[in-house]
Amino acid sequence: MNNKLLSVLVVIFTLALSACTAVNKIVPPSTDVTFNxxxxxxxxxxxxxxxxxxxxxxxxxxxxxxxQDFFTLYEDPESVLGPDLLKKDELELQPGSKLEYPMSLDRNTRYVGFVVAYRDIDQARWRAVLAADPTGYDDVTVNVEEIAVYAKD
Structure with missing residues (x-):
């Protein structure tokens, strides 16, 4: 009886794992970023x-x-980040706005970094980083405040 139960559990686990893989092939994994x-x-x-x-x-x-310092990351990220940099993008955000930004992550992405170009960069908290799951479906929020940026999942 215990062998039969174990066999059923193994089959259920295998089917569940296969279903997750199938879903990832039909609907590509993504991370949706909301900028407030x-x-x-x-x-x-x-x-x-x-x-x-x-x-x-x-x-x-x-x-x-x-x-890295702000100016190195902002002006020449490819040379300083090297193979750690998989993709990059740039946005301009207006005061008081909200933006939904969908991302399809590279399969090797483990982190998403944000650099905000504040006028008073020396007093600003200009960098934020989030762990990323390139096989998942995550929603994250990035709060761009007066002179600080914060990211949370």
Whole structure:
């Protein structure tokens, strides 16, 4: 009787695993990023809000990304990140806006990094990183605040 139960459990587990693989082939895994942008982002010298540029990086590792300065990542990410950089994109976000950004992740993506080009970069929290699952279906939120960016899944 125990062997029969074990056999049934093995069959159920195998079918469930096959179903997940089949779903990934029919509907490609994706990560949907929602950017919530504060109305007071990136103030100029007169405290008026200004748009920001956000660079999005798909990374196989975050070690190099975490240890670079803003200008190196912003101006020449390919040379500094090397093989860790799988894909990149760039967006301009307006104060007080909300943007839904769908991503189809590279199969080797393990992290998604965000770099925000604030006017006062020395005082800003300009970098955020999230762990990514290239086989999953995740929704993440990136909050772009006055002079700080925060990402959460």
């Amino acid at each position: 942008v504060a109305a007071d982002i990136n103030p100029d010298i007169n405290q008026r809000p200004s748009p920001v540029v956000v660079k999005i990086f798909e990374l196989s590792s975050r070690t190099v990304f975490d240890n």
